[in-house]
Amino acid sequence: MKLKAQIPNLFTMLNLFSGCVALVFVADFKFDLAFYFVCLGIFFDFFDGFFARKFGVAGPLGVQLDSLADMVTSGVVPGFVMFKLMLSEDVFGTESYLPYLGFIITLGACYRLANFNIDTRQSDSFIGLPTPANALFFCSLPIINSAFYDDNFSGVVYNKWVLVTITILSAYIMNAEIPLFSLKIKNFSFSKYKLQLFFLALSVLMLLFLQILAVPLIILVYVLLSILDNQLKITEK
Numbered sequence: 001m002k003l004k005a006q007i008p009n010l011f012t013m014l015n016l017f018s019g020c021v022a023l024v025f026v027a028d029f030k031f032d033l034a035f036y037f038v039c040l041g042i043f044f045d046f047f048d049g050f051f052a053r054k055f056g057v058a059g060p061l062g063v064q065l066d067s068l069a070d071m072v073t074s075g076v077v078p079g080f081v082m083f084k085l086m087l088s089e090d091v092f093g094t095e096s097y098l099p100y101l102g103f104i105i106t107l108g109a110c111y112r113l114a115n116f117n118i119d120t121r122q123s124d125s126f127i128g129l130p131t132p133a134n135a136l137f138f139c140s141l142p143i144i145n146s147a148f149y150d151d152n153f154s155g156v157v158y159n160k161w162v163l164v165t166i167t168i169l170s171a172y173i174m175n176a177e178i179p180l181f182s183l184k185i186k187n188f189s190f191s192k193y194k195l196q197l198f199f200l201a202l203s204v205l206m207l208l209f210l211q212i213l214a215v216p217l218i219i220l221v222y223v224l225l226s227i228l229d230n231q232l233k234i235t236e237k
Contacts, residue, residue, distance in 0.1 A: 011048035019038070042073070070109075084102075125179060126182060
């Protein structure tokens with residue numbers, strides 16, 4: 001077995017390890033450290049595909065390993081974060097079982113990852129919100145509340161109907177027939193990738209000025225720009 005062929009799988013395993021560590025931190029209510037390890041896992045997730053394509057070693061084993069690792073880092077972790085978020089703030093009451101609804105995120109991610117492996121339409125773009133983006137959205141929420149805490153903001157973030165709504169909505173958006181543009185830039189053609197370049201530049205600016213608050217906003221902008229781009233393409237036809 002060639003060592004070069006195992007490099008992408010090594011990065012996939014590092015993604016899985018990062019997700020496991022993130023789970024430990026979520027269990028201990030250390031949401032900031034969990035967020036950082038989710039980010040690290042997504043970083044490894046990007047490079048496993050990058051090296052698989054670069055070395056020409058992409059195969060069915062790598063595809064399955066990638067989805068299994070993503071299931072933990074981008075599926076179980078955000079679901080667990082939402083569960084702990086609902087539980088820790090007692091938004092449903094101490095005797096309620098409703099915090100388990102947070103794992104709807106995990107179920108939605110599982111279905112998306114399984115469907116992604118058999119959907120040939122998603123080789124160069126996405127249909128539905130990718131699970132890493134969804135994970136970043138939910139893992140950033142408790143950190144944002146800690147960084148920008150006030151009664152009004154906390155009342156919105158921890159409103160039980162808001163939490164339930166965005167949980168169910170996330171499972172839908174991950175699996176909805178909504179084409180989303182890919183961030184894979186294969187060459188430096190501005191005319192071909194102007195939307196991607198604009199989004200990346202806007203994301204950098206938002207991160208610089210808004211910091212952690214920018215994370216969920218970037219995800220929302222990504223979805224809205226994709227929907228707008230789809231409408232423009234339909235109009236042009």
